[in-house]
Amino acid sequence: GDSVTQTEGPVTLSEGTSLTVNCSYETKQYPTLFWYVQYPGEGPQLLFKVPKANEKGSNRGFEATYNKEATSFHLQKASVQESDSAVYYCALGGRGGNYKPTFGKGTSLVVHP
C-alpha cells in the first residue's frame, strides 16, 4: 500500500533560520501531494497542495516541489518565525476512486524567539 515517511521531530529552530522537513512517499498511483499544518488545540489545516509532478506549491512563505523521480516532497521555508511553531504533516491522496489519504507521522516544529 501507500506510505509516507517524513522527518522525525521535534525540530527546534531559532527565529530567522531556515527549515527543511523531508517527506518521501511510495505509491503505485499518480498522487496528489499535500502539506497540512496543525496548531495547538486545532485540527490540521491545508498548507498547500501540488497536484502535478515537478510543480511547486507555496503558501505563507513555505514551499515544496513535487519531485516525481525522487518520490519526494520536502517542505522548506527560508526564515521561520515563532508563529510557525506547529506540527506539519505530509500527505498523499489517491486518484480516481481511492480517496483514503495517507498521512506521515507529523513533524513537530518549535521555533524560539
Place this chain on the structure above:
Amino acid sequence: NAGVIQTPRHKVTGKGQEATLWCEPISGHSAVFWYRQTIVQGLEFLTYFRNQAPIDDSGMPKERFSAQMPNQSHSTLKIQSTQPQDSAVYLCASSPLGGYNYAEQFFGPGTRLTVL
C-alpha cells in the same frame, strides 16, 4: 461557512461506558473521514463515507467501534465499553470529492476523549 463542527469538544467517560462523538461536515461536501490522534501514533485513519455510504473502514478496531452517517449533515462515531487506551483526540474531516483528482480535507477541531 462554519467549517466542520464536532461535538462535544471534550468528553470524559468511565471505563466500560459508551461514548458517542458527533460530526457535522461542511455543507455540500460529499465525503466524511474519521481519524484518531495520539502523541504516540500520530494521525490514524479510521473510516470514511462518501455520499453517506461507508467506503473504507480498514482503520476501525473491529470490536467496540462503529460509525454511521444517517444523513448528509452529520456522522457519528460510537465507542462501546470504552477503555483507557481509547483516550485520544478524534478528528472528523470533510472533503468536496468530485471529479478525478483527490481534494483536500477540511478538519474539525476534534473531540478529546478521556477514559478514566
